[in-house]
Amino acid sequence: MKIESLDLSDEIKRFYENSGILELYPPQAKAVEKGLLEGKNLLAAIPTASGKTLLAELAMLKSVLAGGKALYIVPLRALASEKFRRFQEFSGLGIRVGISTGDYDKRDEGLGINDIIVATSEKTDSLLRNETAWMQEISVVVADEVHLIDSPDRGPTLEVTLAKLRRMNPSCQILALSATVGNADELAAWLDAELVLSEWRPTDLMEGVFYNGTFYCRDKEKPVEQPTKDEAINLVLDTIKEGGQSLVFESSRKNCMGFAKKAVSAVKKTLSKEDREALAGIADEILENSETDISSVLANCVRAGTAFHHAGLTTPLRELVEDGFRNGKIKLISSTPTLAAGLNLPARRVVIRSYRRYSSEMGMQPIPVLEYKQMAGRAGRPRLDPYGEAVLLAKSYEELVFLFEKYIEAGAEDIWSKLGTENALRTHVLSTISNGFARTKEELMDFLEATFFAFQYSNFGLSAVVDECLNFLRQEGMLEKDPDILVSTVLGKLVSRLYIDxxxxxxxxxxxxxxxxxxxxxxxxxxxxxxxxxxxxxxxxxxxxxxxxxxxxxxxxxxxxxxxxxxxxxxxxxxxxxxxxxxxxxxxxxxxxxxxxxxxxxxxxxxxxxxxxxxxxxxxxxxxxxxxxxxxxxxxxxxxxxxGAAPELMDLLDIRSVGRVRARKLYEAGFKTTAELAAASPEQIAALVGPKIAERIFKQIGRKGTAPESTTTEPLEKGSPEGQRTISDF
DNA sequence: CAGGATTCGGTATAGACAGCATGTC
DNA sequence: CTATACCGAATCCTG
Missing domain, CATH: 1.10.3380.30 (Sec63 N-terminal domain-like fold)
Structure with missing residues (x-):
């Protein structure tokens, strides 16, 4: 199906054609046939990198240019900014894009001027709780990675949020994007959505098991040279020889760092002079960014073209690693599952070094098929790699057979709502009442009827748990005592808005x-x-x-x-x-x-x-x-x-570009308040924090100093909470 | 006897959202 | 409560 033939405005078509997209992938075409551009609800359960984002874009653009508003819900902040950056490319079409996550936020109402808004599921929930007016104007909701409904800690939020959005805007189009799961049909039925199910990928994916020096795929096998004793390293070297990069998944941070280190000497030998120079540059940036032992280990790895990636790294360091990999300099990332879901960071070869992971309740356990598919799906960069390879490692023939059955030939698990526990429901019961979605137990149950949980299990089972929640909330003074109606107290409203359990x-x-x-x-x-x-x-x-x-x-x-x-x-x-x-x-x-x-x-x-x-x-x-x-x-x-500072630094910390370290330096040098700082000579301060920072400091306090006001020691807001205290009676 | 291989016991085990108001080294 | 891999130390083996 050609872009040209779609029911879209010419400017949209030109936008895509200019970026080289002329034709839809088969699953995308199927989605269009099923009514993507006619406002139909749709669930696309298709592999990563098979063009889900384009589907979302088409639906959003169509709706937005007709005067609507789109909300794109993602599970991760990093994903939110990735999508945000992508959608900003539509600014040429006169489309305004906003982002809202916990750490980066255009103010709620101001957000409403945008046509497309990217937000995490929790932030979306929070916006609903705060009764953000523009949410009623939403005409398309895209729910990315919607299979996360299965997650015990975050799934309930996602399904309740979707239920609320649909209740609020019944005519709104829902486009749900999901990894392939066992019961996609059930999920689609819940959403009143057409189902697009496909295994199609733009780049071939060969899934197989490495055993005894050979990579076994479904229909072929290929020997891999064994220059070192470590099989995973040999697989990495083999990929480099063919001009590709590898992503190695580990089950613990220690192993993850250990493997990157272990691969250093072998990978280093394969580097060209230009690579070495570029890598040295990245390594220096890493060291500038962080001074911990871990970051110096990382810098040393990066110099040799390897890296590790896990949640113990700060965001800037993770980004340096991701960028270094994306531009081809870093040949190997050894990673925990941080990189399995979410970010778009494909590699020629994915090696899953351990398919087992520790859990405190169950000991070492094989990871779910769904998770395996997510990791394997990272193999093969569209348009850049001729194919992708996903490799599991087996130590015995039995294990090889087991891995084929358990992962390669197997379909993904079904997903199940996790809303049915008091822990999950407590907060959502409160917010639903607080928002006026329900004023009686019947209305509450009626609302919950629209959740995936009720769809899967019937909400009969929910009633008793809901009663527990209601009792708890009444007892804690978050709901009024009256048993016939459900009204949140001032406390209840505050708790709901602050988004705390x-x-x-x-x-x-x-x-x-x-x-x-x-x-x-x-x-x-x-x-x-x-x-x-x-x-x-x-x-x-x-x-x-x-x-x-x-x-x-x-x-x-x-x-x-x-x-x-x-x-x-x-x-x-x-x-x-x-x-x-x-x-x-x-x-x-x-x-x-x-x-x-x-x-x-x-x-x-x-x-x-x-x-x-x-x-x-x-x-x-x-x-x-x-x-x-x-x-x-x-x-x-x-x-x-x-x-991260002691109390005596609080005044100094109000100055921008002064954090815990600089504030301490200034304090120890005798400048204990902004007032004392204002009286100091620029040279003194420059000697302590450098001339550039010193200038910035004086620019701020200087401005205050020149203000006609006074010379009080608190030129900056130190808000006293007195007077705004409300005593609630209960 | 040195140096490498082997065994044994101890030990540790992925990730990540939210409020609010603006900028760490 | 369930397992496994890694590390370091002690031990063994070999040249």
């Missing part, structure tokens, strides 16, 4: 109410005892230290569980360990030291601090609303967690 909010409120003195530790641990926090695991070497710390600070914890209750106490120690990490962070311990002490990466520090900052914000808000102690303390801690 009502259980977390309840725990925080209880902790603040019952606390004696509120120390840093008390508040941090309170945050860490919340289900929204992500905890660190205890390693055996941690027990001693963490336990000693608990003993020494016993009075500062709101509650210490009985050590003989092993499971509960173990959990508690994990909370304390995470609190200790945050303590180190807000006392300005250097990042590398924290990494070494806790055995984590820089990326983990930031993500932990990020969550903690959010929950601390919630604590401050709750304390304010409920008139509990701790509002001031929590607000300060929120800021300290954001910057």
């Amino acid at each position: 009502p259980l977390s909010a309840a725990l925080i409120a209880k902790g603040l109410r019952e606390a004696g003195t509120l120390t840093e530790l008390t508040l941090l641990h309170l945050i860490c005892s919340t289900p929204d926090m992500r905890l660190m695991y205890m390693r055996s070497q941690d027990y001693q230290e963490v336990n000693d710390y608990v003993m020494a600070h016993a009075g500062e914890f709101s509650r210490i569980p009985d050590p003989f209750n092993i499971a509960e106490y173990e959990w508690f120690l994990g909370e304390v360990k995470t609190s200790l990490l945050l303590m180190d962070w807000i006392h300005e311990k250097p990042e590398n030291e924290i990494c070494l002490k806790f055995g984590i990466g820089e990326g983990d520090i930031h993500s932990t601090a990020d969550i903690a900052e959010w929950i601390m914000h919630v604590a401050a808000q709750l304390a304010g609303l409920l008139g509990l102690k701790g509002a001031k303390e929590a607000t300060e801690l929120e800021k300290r967690i954001r910057y």
Whole structure:
């Protein structure tokens, strides 16, 4: 099917033809035949890289140019910015594109001027909770990676959000994009959607198993040279020899880094002079970006054309690795499943070095077929590689047979809604009521009838769980007591808007109410005892230290569980360990030291601090609303967690381009406030932080200084929360 | 006796969304 | 509670 023949405006057709797209891929053509451009709901369950994005674009452009508004829902922030950048290419067509995620946000209402908006599923939910007006104008919703409905922690949000959007805009077109799953027909039926099911790929994919020096595919086998003792390295070298790159999936970070290191000497030999120079440049950028031990290991790997990629790396480092791979310099990325879903980063050959992964409940377990397909699907760059190869490794003939049956010949699993537990429902029940989607139990059940859970299981089973949720929410004062109607209280509305688990909010409120003195530790641990926090695991070497710390600070914890209750106490120690990490962070311990002490990466520090900052914000808000102690303390801690700094630096941190390190330098040199800084000579400051930064600093405080106002020591906003405190009665 | 191979025991185990208001080194 | 791979240390083997 030709682009030219589509029912689209000429400018759209020209846009695609100019970029070299003249003809649709077969699955895309099928989607058009099934009504993609006529506003029909559609579920496309087709492989990665077979043109899902184009489908979404066509539907969105068609609708937007007819005066509509499109919402593109993604599961990852990184994916949101990838799509955002792509859609910005439509600006020539007069189309405005916006992005909304937790870390990057054009203000809600301002977002509404855009024609296409990219958002994560949680952010979409949050926008709904905040009753963002423009959401009613949405005419197309694209739900990317919709198979994530199966995910226990994030699936419920996605399905409830889709149900809300459909309830709000019944005429809105839904385009759901999914990996191939077992029960795509069921998912399509739930969405009242036509189903496009296809295994077609633009680049051939050969899936097979490597065993005993040979790569076995379905219908052919090919020997691979064995210059080294490591089979995976030999596969990598073989790919390089053919001019391709490899992506190696590992099941742990340690292995992931280990393999990149191990491959260094072999891969290095294959590099050209230009490659070496380009790689040295990337390595230097890595070192400029981060000074931890891990980043110097990464830099050394990159110099040799290998790299590793996992969530312990900060975002800039990950991006450097991804870009280096995309432009062909890095020959091998050894990765945890970070790269399996999401980002578009294909390679000639994918090697799955371990198909088993540890889970605390089940021990080592084979990964799901769906996940295997996602990794294998990364093989083969469209238009660049003649074919792609996905390789599993077997140590025995039996294993080879097993792998063929289990993964290569097998279809993906069915997906199942995970909405049916109190943990999943609690927050959505509250937000549904808070938003006025339901004012009675019947209306609530009626709304839930529209979820995938009800479609799969009937919502009969939901009723009892919903009652549990309602009881909980009433008991915690988030819903009015009246049993006949469902109305959220002021507290309930706040909890819904702050996007926190009502259980977390309840725990925080209880902790603040019952606390004696509120120390840093008390508040941090309170945050860490919340289900929204992500905890660190205890390693055996941690027990001693963490336990000693608990003993020494016993009075500062709101509650210490009985050590003989092993499971509960173990959990508690994990909370304390995470609190200790945050303590180190807000006392300005250097990042590398924290990494070494806790055995984590820089990326983990930031993500932990990020969550903690959010929950601390919630604590401050709750304390304010409920008139509990701790509002001031929590607000300060929120800021300290954001910057990772001690209290005495708070004033200096208000200056842009001054973070924990520079603020400390200035402070130690005797410039303890912005006022003292304003009185200093530019030379003094330049000696401390460099002339460029010094100039920036003076530009900011200088401006304040020249303002006719006064010479008070607080030229910058230090908002006192007094007066805006509302005491709710309950 | 040195150096490499082998075995044994201890140990650790993927990822990532959200509020709010603007810019770390 | 279920497994496995890796690491380092101790031990064994070989030239």
